[in-house]
Amino acid sequence: MSRLHRTAPALWLGGALAILMLAIVFVPAKPVSAKASKAEPAKAAAAQAAPAQDSSQYVGEETCLTCHEDRKKGYHGSPHSRALDPRSPAAAAGCESCHGPGKAHVEGDGDKTKILRPSSMTAKDVTQICLTCHSRGDRAAWEGSQHDGRNLSCVTCHSVHEPKSEKSQLKKTTQLETCGTCHKDKVAKLNRTGHMPVREGKMECTSCHNPHGSMSNVRLLKVGDSINESCVSCHTEKRGPYLYEHAPTNESCVTCHDPHGTNNDRLLVAKLPMLCQRCHVHSRHPATIYDATQTKTSNRLFGRSCMNCHQQIHGSNHPAGNFFVR
Known part of the structure; x- marks a missing residue:
């Protein structure tokens, strides 16, 4: 058998396949209405945003807006409105990416029990939807x-x-x-x-706070693992380290200060010298307004402040030691 006879069946098969492909390419497409052309991309986008669901259950954003046009007005200008822009990476996040497939809701004539609504869901379930993104x-x-x-x-x-x-x-x-x-x-x-x-x-x-939670503390602090770390992120001059440290300062800044507000200077929780006297009582020189040896107000404290002398109360490197003087 000649080479031409052997290759003839292959040539016929190749020609038939080529004709079939040309027929598929040139078959006229079914006309699509303008409304359908808008709804289909939205439907596909919603299905893409939640691929675990059956894509046939999604109706698309345009269908939602036929009844909920008022929601769109408040939506514009918000960060979430990027979902309405087809050029945005968030374009796939349509109504149904949060509210779930809408087919049953639409076919049920707007039955509210057939769509996800935050007002009828637990706080945990609502949050899980948001945490998806x-x-x-x-x-x-x-x-x-x-x-x-x-x-x-x-x-x-x-x-x-x-x-x-x-x-x-x-x-x-x-x-x-x-x-x-x-x-x-x-x-x-x-x-x-x-x-x-x-x-x-x-x-x-x-x-100062991260309302969405912190990995390491119960006060929802934004910076650090403690109150002190959070405070010194701004008040760096109080960070130290110091050769002589003041114990209450190491323990917590809120021992002496109330960061939200007080009626005292420097956000102190009490006036001076009363604040200092909460710890420093009956010391070698009058640390209380009245002590055991005198029955009248100490002339060294009346109308004055411990900080006249003890200025470095957050800590000191002064040779005077742990008296925290100037």
Whole structure:
């Protein structure tokens, strides 16, 4: 048999495949309406955001907005509104990435029991939805944090659809208002004579605290493993180390100071010399207003301050030793 006869079947098979491929390519596409052309990408995006679900159960963002157009108005301008921009990496995060597949909800004529709604869910379940995207950075320690332990959820402080703040999607206009919803005692202290400049807008609650949790302490401190580490991140001149250390200072800054506010100088928890006398009583020179040898007020303390002499109370490298003098 000649080479031509042997290769003929292969040539016929190749030609048939080529014709079939050309037929597939040039078959006219089925016309798609303008509305469907918009809904399909949204539907695909929602399915992509939650691949564990059946993609056929997603209806797409355009379908949601036929009834919930009012939600879109408050949504615009917020960080979450990036989901509406097809150029954004967050474009896949449509309505159904948080509320779940909407097919049953739509077919049920808007039945509220057939869609995920935060108002009918536990705090833990609501938070788990948010953590699907927001689980990194300063939110990594949320689970097990103080706020998590008090059965709070993300929507306790944040508003997804209608945030009042320019950043962080808070329910209130400012951090202070948001935190003050629960921490009224701390907000009251900020109204005292001496206070951190939170009301003036120079600081925020999150300057010191991480409301989403901390890996190492119960006060939700943003920096360090202790109160002292957090304080000296700004007050570096008090960090030390010192040759002669003051025990209360090493223990905690809040032994003597109230960071939220007091009516005393330097945010002290009591006036001088009364604050010092909480520890320094009956010492060698009059450390109390009255001592065992005299029945009238000490002329060395009346109207004066221990800090007239003992200025380096946070610690000292002075040759005078542990008297913490100038």
